[in-house]
Amino acid sequence: MRRTPFALLQVGNLLSGVGNGVAMVVLPWLVLDITGSASAAGLVASATLVPVLFASLLVGTVVDMVGRKRVAMLADALSGLSTAGIPLVALLGHLDATWLIGLAIGGAVLDPAGYTARKAMLPGAATRAGWAWERANGVHEAVYGAAYILGPGIGGLLIGLVGASNALWATAAAFAVSVVATAFLRVPGAGRPDHHERPEGLWRGTVEGLAFVWRQPLLRVTTLLVCLVVAAYLPFESVILPVHFTDIDRPAQLGLVVTTMSVGGVIGSLATAVVVRRFGRYRVFVVSVLMACLALLGLGFLPGLPALLGLALVTGLFWGPVQPILDLAMQVRTPEELRGRVIGVITSATYAAGPVGLLLAGPAIDGWGVRTASILFAMAVLVLAIGSLLPRRLRELDDLREPDHEGPHVAVPTPYPAP
Structure with a gap:
């Protein structure tokens, strides 16, 4: 039960x-x-x-x-x-x-x-x-x-x-x-919060969430990294690959490549806890981001279908552990009563990042052709990822500790950071 x-x-x-x-x-x-x-x-x-x-x-x-x-x-x-x-x-x-x-x-x-x-x-x-x-x-x-x-x-x-x-x-x-x-779900914190824990208003509560993410260096750095990668990656799935498979008159192969990448992501997510225990959270995070971006660079050259499927699988496998690790950072560093606002802020930042890349993808393909544009976007993903992995704050991923789970209530001991 x-x-x-x-x-x-x-x-x-x-x-x-x-x-x-x-x-x-x-x-x-x-x-x-x-x-x-x-x-x-x-x-x-x-x-x-x-x-x-x-x-x-x-x-x-x-x-x-x-x-x-x-x-x-x-x-x-x-x-x-x-x-x-x-x-x-x-x-x-x-x-x-x-x-x-x-x-x-x-x-x-x-x-x-x-x-x-x-x-x-x-x-x-x-x-x-x-x-x-x-x-x-x-x-x-x-x-x-x-x-x-x-x-x-x-x-x-x-x-x-x-x-x-x-x-x-x-x-x-x-x-x-x-x-x-x-x-039928019964978990701690699922009901309506006590009056003193609720935001005082919609806008003020949202500002509190934004301020908290900005003042937490680890959350700020990881959110920026994901936004940069998403902005450069999304054009692949939504524009570059569809144009490529349309040009070669193989539209059915698009679904195969995207599905293969998704399957890799599912497997990578399930393997997160095992690989983190063996290699450490910081190492897994850095290697996962870099390998996923290198595989995406290989995709950028638009090789034949077997190579595309292999690279798509590798991209998904290595990107799979990234989100679970970032979720843990958010959960441990965020007080219980702020968790909804912080998740909302991080999610909205990711949603907003995607259209930026999509706006650039069309003109790039029209101006340089789909192959050149795909290589440029893949190189941009890799460069942005390397730059985002440089801050030493990411080493704090290894210091994350979940609260003791001795009772039915979850108490996150992390205080609000100083401005």
């Missing part, structure tokens, strides 16, 4: 991820089916990104004000209702691009809140299960990665079996089961 809360948390983690993964495939398909316009499909994708970018900065404060469990349930319930609304409107004969955009925004606006709430509950669930936080972080990230491997595949299968609109009933069902699983 001690592991039941952790298992329930991962059920929600998996099903909400699968639901979003299905929607990622089905919604553009529906728009193309209704309008026949690729621009309209792009508009829907952009419309769902806008609320994520704006909401992700504030949702951490909402989590700390309302309570982690309530926010996770509300986020999944809203996503489920929004996706169920699409086939319902279709049954009534009123489905058009306007309805799709409105319902897609409704489903996406609280996605960062659900992600933040579940991650904030993870230390408590791991403590109840008797697991080290590092091991729990690896499993949580692996489940999240697996969800986004399964989701698009299930979405494509359902489109073929029942049609795009009806496929969203399955998405709504996944969110509904996630809500039920979360409702």
Whole structure:
């Protein structure tokens, strides 16, 4: 029974991820089916990104004000209702691009809140299960990665079996089961915080989270590193590889390469606790970042498919341990009552970094060609990663110590840092 809360948390983690993964495939398909316009499909994708970018900065404060469990349930319930609304409107004969955009925004606006709430509950669930936080972080990230491997595949299968609109009933069902699983979740700190622990306001609470991350040198350095790498990496997955496989008329191979990278990431996340025990957290972190970026540089040369698959697997394998280690740094260095705000700030920074690289990728490909642009972006990833690994603060990763888990409550002893 001690592991039941952790298992329930991962059920929600998996099903909400699968639901979003299905929607990622089905919604553009529906728009193309209704309008026949690729621009309209792009508009829907952009419309769902806008609320994520704006909401992700504030949702951490909402989590700390309302309570982690309530926010996770509300986020999944809203996503489920929004996706169920699409086939319902279709049954009534009123489905058009306007309805799709409105319902897609409704489903996406609280996605960062659900992600933040579940991650904030993870230390408590791991403590109840008797697991080290590092091991729990690896499993949580692996489940999240697996969800986004399964989701698009299930979405494509359902489109073929029942049609795009009806496929969203399955998405709504996944969110509904996630809500039920979360409702039975009992972990320390999941309920609404005491009045004296809540933020005094939405904006003030968000500023407190920003200030805390900035004043914690280790969190500041690691957040900057991830943002730089994401800004330079995202164009690979979203622009460079799609253009390359379109140019050689092998679009199906794109999904194979991206899936292989994701599988590598799942395996790497699961291996985190084992390799950290053997080699140390700082060494694993530095080697993982450098090897992942070197493999990405190999991808930048756009070799044949076998080499691409091998390099994609290596990229995922080595990047896999990075996020669990960063999660542990955040968990240990952040007071319990601030955890939602800090996760929200770090997540929003990562979300914001991606579009910067995407804005540069298109002009670079148009001006220099896809191969030259891919090599330049890969070199940029490597240079930025090396520069970000230089600060000595990263050696503090080996000094991270989880609190003693003797009782049911998690007490993080780290005080607020001095300005």
